[in-house]
Amino acid sequence: xxxxxxxxxxxxxxxxxxxxxxxxxxxxxxxxxxxxxxxxxxxxxxxxxxxxxxxxxxxxxxxxxxxxxxxxxxxxxxxxxxxxxxxxxxxxxxxxxxxxxxxxxxxxxxxxxxxxxxxxxxxxxxxxxxxxxxxxxxxxxxxxxxxxxxxxxxxxxxxxxxxxxxxxxxxxxxxxxxxxxxxxxxxxxxxxxxxxxxxxxxxxxxxxxxxxxxxxxxxxxxxxxxxxxxxxxxxxxxxxxxxxxxxxxxxxxxxxxxxxxxxxxxxxxxxxxxxxxxxxxxxxxxxxxxxxxxxxxxxxxxxxxxxxxxxxxxxxxxxxxx
Amino acid sequence: xxxxxxxxxxxxxxxxxxxxxxxxxxxxxxxxxxxxxxxxxxxxxxxxxxxxxxxxxxxxxxxxxxxxxxxxxxxxxxxxxxxxxxxxxxxxxxxxxxxxxxxxxxxxxxxxxxxxxxxxxxxxxxxxxxxxxxxxxxxxxxxxxxxxxxxxxxxxxxxxxxxxxxxxxxxxxxxxxxxxxxxxxxxxxxxxxxxxxxxxxxxxxxxxxxxxxxxxxxxxxxxxxxxxxxxxxxxxxxxxxxxxxxxxxxxxxxxxxxxxxxxxxxxxxxxxxxxxxxxxxxxxxxxxxxxxxxxxxxxxxxxxxxxxxxxxxxxxxxxxxx
Numbered sequence: 001x002x003x004x005x006x007x008x009x010x011x012x013x014x015x016x017x018x019x020x021x022x023x024x025x026x027x028x029x030x031x032x033x034x035x036x037x038x039x040x041x042x043x044x045x046x047x048x049x050x051x052x053x054x055x056x057x058x059x060x061x062x063x064x065x066x067x068x069x070x071x072x073x074x075x076x077x078x079x080x081x082x083x084x085x086x087x088x089x090x091x092x093x094x095x096x097x098x099x100x101x102x103x104x105x106x107x108x109x110x111x112x113x114x115x116x117x118x119x120x121x122x123x124x125x126x127x128x129x130x131x132x133x134x135x136x137x138x139x140x141x142x143x144x145x146x147x148x149x150x151x152x153x154x155x156x157x158x159x160x161x162x163x164x165x166x167x168x169x170x171x172x173x174x175x176x177x178x179x180x181x182x183x184x185x186x187x188x189x190x191x192x193x194x195x196x197x198x199x200x201x202x203x204x205x206x207x208x209x210x211x212x213x214x215x216x217x218x219x220x221x222x223x224x225x226x227x228x229x230x231x232x233x234x235x236x237x238x239x240x241x242x243x244x245x246x247x248x249x250x251x252x253x254x255x256x257x258x259x260x261x262x263x264x265x266x267x268x269x270x271x272x273x274x275x276x277x278x279x280x281x282x283x284x285x286x287x288x289x290x291x292x293x294x295x296x297x298x299x300x301x302x303x304x305x306x307x308x309x310x311x312x313x314x315x316x317x318x319x320x321x322x
Numbered sequence: 323x324x325x326x327x328x329x330x331x332x333x334x335x336x337x338x339x340x341x342x343x344x345x346x347x348x349x350x351x352x353x354x355x356x357x358x359x360x361x362x363x364x365x366x367x368x369x370x371x372x373x374x375x376x377x378x379x380x381x382x383x384x385x386x387x388x389x390x391x392x393x394x395x396x397x398x399x400x401x402x403x404x405x406x407x408x409x410x411x412x413x414x415x416x417x418x419x420x421x422x423x424x425x426x427x428x429x430x431x432x433x434x435x436x437x438x439x440x441x442x443x444x445x446x447x448x449x450x451x452x453x454x455x456x457x458x459x460x461x462x463x464x465x466x467x468x469x470x471x472x473x474x475x476x477x478x479x480x481x482x483x484x485x486x487x488x489x490x491x492x493x494x495x496x497x498x499x500x501x502x503x504x505x506x507x508x509x510x511x512x513x514x515x516x517x518x519x520x521x522x523x524x525x526x527x528x529x530x531x532x533x534x535x536x537x538x539x540x541x542x543x544x545x546x547x548x549x550x551x552x553x554x555x556x557x558x559x560x561x562x563x564x565x566x567x568x569x570x571x572x573x574x575x576x577x578x579x580x581x582x583x584x585x586x587x588x589x590x591x592x593x594x595x596x597x598x599x600x601x602x603x604x605x606x607x608x609x610x611x612x613x614x615x616x617x618x619x620x621x622x623x624x625x626x627x628x629x630x631x632x633x634x635x636x637x638x639x640x641x642x643x644x
Contacts, residue, residue: 106490107464113489114439121436126599127449133591135583135600142429142606166488167435168428261457269455277448278457284464 006305007049007073013299014048014072016041018055022078022292027299038064046070052295053077053085057260062087071095074308076298078291080104080156080282081231082312083204091314098298098310101155101319103290104282108201108229109159111281113167115253116143116197119225124275144168149195151211152202152230153182154318160201160229169197176207176316193219197227203318204231212236217243225251229281232258241271255281328627329371335621336370336394338363340377344400344614349621360386368392374617375399375407379582384409393417396630398620400613402426402478402604403553404634405526413636420620420632423641425612426604427481430523430551433603434482435489437575438465438519441547446597466490471517473533474524474552475504476640482523482551491519498529498638515541519549525640526553534558539565547573551603554580563593577603 013031015022016038024033036044037055042064045051051072053061056079065071067089076098077085090097118124120141129136146169150161153175161171172191178184183191185207192198198220202208212226213236220226226249228235237258243249253275254268260279262268268276302308313320334354337344346355358366359377364386367373373394375383378401387393389411398420399407412419440446442463451458468491472483475497483493494513500506505513507529514520520542524530534548535558542548548571550557559580565571575597576590582601584590590598624630635642 106466110439110465111443114443114445117432117436118440118445121433123436123440123445124449127446130591130598133586137600137602139605139607139609140602143432144428264455269452275449276452278459280459280462283461285461287461
């Protein structure tokens with residue numbers, strides 16, 4: 001089922017809050033907007049027609065989701081991934097889940113290109129030497145003509161592939177199922193072994209959890225560099241730290257971590273040749289307004305009795321499609 | 323005159339040395355290879371048929387160039403710019419000067435893209451915060467849809483324009499003369515005033531020396547960022563430092579400086595929002611071999627009585643062309 005039942009005349013939209021709040025002025029008179037935080041969510045969920053998971057860093061939904069009985073018929077999350085809210089009760093219910101598919105594609109693709117180019121041109125060393133007032137000429141790498149393997153063939157992975165190709169990089173895209181332009185998981189290891197750049201952009205599912213582990217880092221080229229913009233748990237972080245320390249691979253960048261925010265005493269901050277950034281790859285100026293506008297657009301379609309876009313396959317954990 | 327007179331049977335090629343030496347094994351038996359450094363150049367120049375300026379950081383040629391009398395009929399420099407060797411006596415002579423046009427185009431274009439993306443995604447702050455073990459989410463900029471003004475319409479400027487366009491940036495190219503796809507200098511100020519990115523990639527000539535000064539930084543947008551990959555003296559460095567300190571513009575990156583290497587006590591190392599790199603934008607792994615191979619190829623053509631490519635217009639200071 002991809003469309004929730006038609007809404008009541010003035011549905012109750014419960015917002016799991018985060019600052020800054022979404023701009024939902026356009027729903028005035030058409031929806032009753034209520035707010036919750038982690039402590040009040042369980043109490044308010046049964047009375048809501050729609051849940052807007054605005055705080056997409058929160059795990060409160062899967063803790064508060066009612067087993068049976070009244071519950072929202074539609075849950076929208078202002079994120080691409082749904083791993084933070086999915087639970088067996090929600091997956092098994094007839095509640096429709098939608099996500100923010102589309103908002104983050106191009107910004108994340110640009111962010112990956114920034115990391116790839118920064119590593120190729122050795123920019124972290126340049127900045128460090130600048131801090132030491134040291135002029136030291138080095139040779140750098142051309143990215144044109146190199147090879148990337150992008151894991152994750154959804155809109156984000158495809159946008160990444162498109163942007164890297166525009167820089168002259170040959171890109172192999174790996175998805176859950178082989179199809180034209182996308183390699184199946186059976187080809188992953190072969191492609192990893194010849195990639196100069198490995199980019200993780202897959203959703204977090206039972207199939208992808210921990211897929212980048214010692215075995216996979218061990219099969220990459222010593223000159224390879226790894227980038228994760230998907231979810232922290234795609235990576236076995238200890239294995240990556242060891243692969244970098246032992247120089248199995250030449251570098252890595254993590255924009256997503258198993259534990260966010262990364263604790264000040266985490267050893268990951270100082271792993272050699274590792275760039276750590278605070279889960280910001282998709283968040284360009286105006287992104288929150290785009291996310292709010294996207295929800296209003298989905299609401300308009302739903303209120304008009306139309307089908308909902310961006311409906312997540314709750315068993316798989318992402319929006320299926322090409 | 324674009325072709326030197328046909329060479330003697332076994333011409334003397336004098337190499338102004340720098341480490342590592344060029345690989346000229348392919349000239350064995352066809353040329354007599356001699357070597358000079360700054361102290362011996364004046365003495366050896368009159369006996370050479372060809373001068374290969376392998377040390378392209380040296381100013382020794384313009385100091386050692388013989389006024390009249392015997393001198394090389396062909397000078398090749400392993401660089402794109404010729405400002406370091408040109409002097410009135412050389413410019414006025416019938417000696418042909420060629421340059422390394424073509425070798426650096428794509429690497430420099432990638433380097434500019436790396437700087438633009440790094441500034442858009444605030445990568446220097448990310449690396450600084452990582453050093454402080456601090457997780458601080460920030461919003462960044464999308465580059466797609468922004469506007470760049472690239473000053474310099476030779477092969478390097480055109481490669482930069484092409485690469486930035488591939489990232490979705492709208493690019494205006496400014497050259498010495500207006501022609502299809504290139505704006506003339508009269509439009510520069512108008513284009514600077516609306517650019518998000520200003521890239522200097524022009525040769526150093528009397529027309530371009532000091533062209534980026536307080537007046538031009540003052541007319542840029544406060545959000546604009548400036549990149550110099552041309553020659554240091556295109557920029558009035560004190561004016562740029564002041565523009566950044568007073569926040570007239572948002573950031574800058576200099577890969578070329580008025581004095582190279584930049585002295586440890588230069589105030590430029592610590593100007594806010596300025597990235598300083600050691601004149602490395604074009605120097606990707608293998609670049610020296612490419613430069614050597616390019617000279618051998620030009621030599622082959624010359625020895626066969628053919629025309630020389632990459633002949634510099636000595637009055638203008640660059641290879642004219644489209």
